[in-house]
Amino acid sequence: MEKYKPAKPKQKPANLKSPTVNILINVSIFLLTAAIIFMAYSLFLKLSYKGEEEFALPDTKGAEEIIQIDVRNGCGVSGVADRYTDYLRSKGFDVADIGNYISSDVDETLIIDRIGNMANAYKVASALGVRNENVIQQLNKDYFIDVSVVIGKDYFSLTPFK
The missing domain is CATH 1.20.5 (Single alpha-helices involved in coiled-coils or other helix-helix interfaces)
Known part of the structure; x- marks a missing residue:
């Protein structure tokens, strides 16, 4: 059932x-x-x-156009590196580091290319009024900068102090 x-x-x-x-x-x-x-x-x-943002900042530079600089005081006079740093920044350079050079007895200001691009070193030299004979190349893979500026005892005759 x-x-x-x-x-x-x-x-x-x-x-x-x-x-x-x-x-x-x-x-x-x-x-x-x-x-x-x-x-x-x-x-x-x-x-x-298609915004105006592209045109709003005409002074922006690409990463490849920015020159990073290391400013070293080689003349022994305090405050010179700061003045050069302010001047270089006002000209559009990126000053990454400031300090004293290993010697404080450098006669003429030197511009040192660190990455193998002498054109950048010559741009910095031109902005500072440094002669082309004082632009040298010392490649260093440990540095993360493009150009080093070693301020010599001729600092007062260069563009930032004129």
Whole structure:
């Protein structure tokens, strides 16, 4: 004999016709639609914007155009390296380090190329008024700078002090 199983009662569908549920569903649909429209508009603006930001900063330089400099005081007069640093920064150079040279008895200011790009050293020499004969090359892979400036006893005759 088969056992009798009572019939499962049918569940009533949710009452979607109540005014509260209808209002909540309509408000949700409206808010989601507004959010989608806002995001689509924002994406459109971002993709089609040919902004003025590219033209706002004409003096910005690429990484390959920035010359990093190490300024060393080799004349023994205090404050000279700071004055040269301020001058070089005003001319657009990136002075990464300031300090004293191993000797304080350097007669003429030297510009030392550290990475094998003499053009950068000549640019610094030109900005400071240093003669091209005083531009030398000493490659050093341990330095993370392009050019070293060693200020000599002729510091007062160069451009930053004129």
